[in-house]
Amino acid sequence: MTDNALDTPTATEPPKGDRVSAEAARRRTFAVISHPDAGKSTLTEALALHARAITEAGAIHGKAGRRSTVSDWMEMEKARGISITSTALQFPYRDCVINLLDTPGHADFSEDTYRVLTAVDCAVMLIDAAKGLEPQTLKLFQVCKHRGIPIITVVNKWDRPGRHALELMDEIHERIGLRTTPLTWPVGIAGDFQGVMDRRKGHFIRFTRTAGGATIAPEEHIPADAAHDAAGVDWDTAVEESELLSADGSDYDRETFLGGESSPVLFTSAALNFGVNQLLDVLVELAPAPSGALDVDGVRRAPNTPFSAFVFKVQAGMDSAHRDRIAYARVVSGTFERGDVLTHAATGKPFVTKYAQSVFGQQRSTLDDAWPGDVIGLANAAALRPGDTLYRDVPVVFPPIPSFSPEHFAVARGTDPSKHKQFRRGIEQLEQEGVVQVLRSDKRGEQAPVFAAVGPMQFEVAAHRMATELSAPISLESLPYQVARIVSPEDADFVNRQVSAEVLTRTDGVMLVLFSTPWRLEGFQRDNPNIKLGSLVAAEG
Numbered sequence: 001m002t003d004n005a006l007d008t009p010t011a012t013e014p015p016k017g018d019r020v021s022a023e024a025a026r027r028r029t030f031a032v033i034s035h036p037d038a039g040k041s042t043l044t045e046a047l048a049l050h051a052r053a054i055t056e057a058g059a060i061h062g063k064a065g066r067r068s069t070v071s072d073w074m075e076m077e078k079a080r081g082i083s084i085t086s087t088a089l090q091f092p093y094r095d096c097v098i099n100l101l102d103t104p105g106h107a108d109f110s111e112d113t114y115r116v117l118t119a120v121d122c123a124v125m126l127i128d129a130a131k132g133l134e135p136q137t138l139k140l141f142q143v144c145k146h147r148g149i150p151i152i153t154v155v156n157k158w159d160r161p162g163r164h165a166l167e168l169m170d171e172i173h174e175r176i177g178l179r180t181t182p183l184t185w186p187v188g189i190a191g192d193f194q195g196v197m198d199r200r201k202g203h204f205i206r207f208t209r210t211a212g213g214a215t216i217a218p219e220e221h222i223p224a225d226a227a228h229d230a231a232g233v234d235w236d237t238a239v240e241e242s243e244l245l246s247a248d249g250s251d252y253d254r255e256t257f258l259g260g261e262s263s264p265v266l267f268t269s270a271a272l273n274f275g276v277n278q279l280l281d282v283l284v285e286l287a288p289a290p291s292g293a294l295d296v297d298g299v300r301r302a303p304n305t306p307f308s309a310f311v312f313k314v315q316a317g318m319d320s321a322h323r324d325r326i327a328y329a330r331v332v333s334g335t336f337e338r339g340d341v342l343t344h345a346a347t348g349k350p351f352v353t354k355y356a357q358s359v360f361g362q363q364r365s366t367l368d369d370a371w372p373g374d375v376i377g378l379a380n381a382a383a384l385r386p387g388d389t390l391y392r393d394v395p396v397v398f399p400p401i402p403s404f405s406p407e408h409f410a411v412a413r414g415t416d417p418s419k420h421k422q423f424r425r426g427i428e429q430l431e432q433e434g435v436v437q438v439l440r441s442d443k444r445g446e447q448a449p450v451f452a453a454v455g456p457m458q459f460e461v462a463a464h465r466m467a468t469e470l471s472a473p474i475s476l477e478s479l480p481y482q483v484a485r486i487v488s489p490e491d492a493d494f495v496n497r498q499v500s501a502e503v504l505t506r507t508d509g510v511m512l513v514l515f516s517t518p519w520r521l522e523g524f525q526r527d528n529p530n531i532k533l534g535s536l537v538a539a540e541g
Helices: 017-025 039-052 075-080 107-117 135-147 165-176 224-231 232-245 254-258 277-288 416-431 457-468 487-495 518-527
Strands: 027-034 087-093 095-101 122-128 151-156 179-182 184-187 194-200 204-207 220-223 264-266 310-314 325-333 341-344 349-352 356-360 363-366 377-380 388-390 409-415 437-440 450-453 473-480 482-486 501-508 511-515
Touching: 017 027, 017 075, 017 220, 017 377, 027 039, 027 135, 027 220, 027 277, 039 095, 039 122, 039 277, 075 179, 087 277, 095 277, 107 135, 107 179, 107 310, 122 135, 135 165, 151 165, 151 277, 165 179, 165 232, 165 264, 179 254, 184 232, 194 232, 194 325, 204 224, 220 224, 224 232, 254 264, 254 518, 310 416, 310 457, 325 416, 356 473, 363 457, 409 416, 409 457, 416 437, 450 457, 487 511, 511 518
Parallel strands: 027 095, 027 122, 122 151, 151 264, 179 264
Antiparallel strands: 087 095, 184 194, 194 204, 204 220, 310 325, 310 388, 325 377, 341 349, 341 388, 356 363, 356 377, 409 450, 409 473, 437 450, 437 501, 482 511, 501 511
């Protein structure tokens, strides 16, 4: 979404390099991560609502008369009420441009979330007030920690019964070693959410419910000396607990936040739109702006250098009226202008950006320009793959996005022999998008490729899309393998002759050996110490 007023040239417009730096400083690019059902898509919708990018939230799935969220556009997402694929939303807030990447919460789609986390400068870690830290939250935190991504923690669903706020702070510190530095503190226990104390300013922010939480909840800012009269003993309790936090060293510190040692915390009810404005303000004031990215040689490509970007996701089927695919690219440096002829680093060939788009969930609009931190949608991008680099003028290659180690395998076969061409095209498209990894061997043949996935729901998505979008229904037959390792071509024949093992080749030429169990792998390595097997990226990051 382009802010036309700010993009109009003026007589005093700064030099190009200064303009790029200024535009980059305005960007806030972040992802929301959580365990399934913590309210991630609801929060995404609430953020867009409070920034007035939409007029009404449709946050409650499956309820009569309510819409699915803007960010959940796939039919399976609407039917199940979960996020299956990541989505980009861009909207202005205050003097900034927000690039919000909604991610799948389900563990089966960890690989898609991992790709998104390569494209953000900050993450919002959403926690259910009743459940605290959950397994998928822990895995995604480890990915953020590994990548050095600062984390803002949001405790959601405070309008429902849940755990004590201090108990949740202790759990975060003890289980993941992250010091919590709450910026807001709840006034009222979980299930009785009156509002929050702004710990930096000391006043009481009281919220008022709206019908169904579909519109922005009114806020009343009450000075500290009048807060007791407004909230009674709940305010006194909040003051006491805030003082305990300060005595324990739990006040916000920018250096430790950016260093990944501490996390600012806010309390919300995304379904009621309580506390959402505070999160937007914190993102604008505290989240880091784009600072460029390291290339494959470890050299930083600064935001004010010539244009560069990397593709972190490829998606088709977003609109039945458009049989194209969108490549999502994160702008790392320089200025993007629609129609630019870029260089595709993987092939050295030119890539024309005539069909550049701004993507807001499923909605599309023509994109004329973009700046560091922005996400651009490149339509008809058949040549692009996740991890590809695009640049102009000065060559650069960013590190590839590694594939996760699959743990589920199934043979895919077309059920309609007359559609073998659609079958091949569909398999190729799913593979290019990264929906599943596709493995092949001479023994199985082209008509029986093997799907490899982190979780079984990826198979459901692949089968659904093959049938509905690609007109090539398939059947899937599970294979008795649980673990994959990289094997060298010279060792492949020997390994392929082993019991409970099979060697297949990925489209990028990497050869993988599949073992029936981790114990079978251990036994093979013990018996054949001279054969070195390589590991793929683990699903937990």
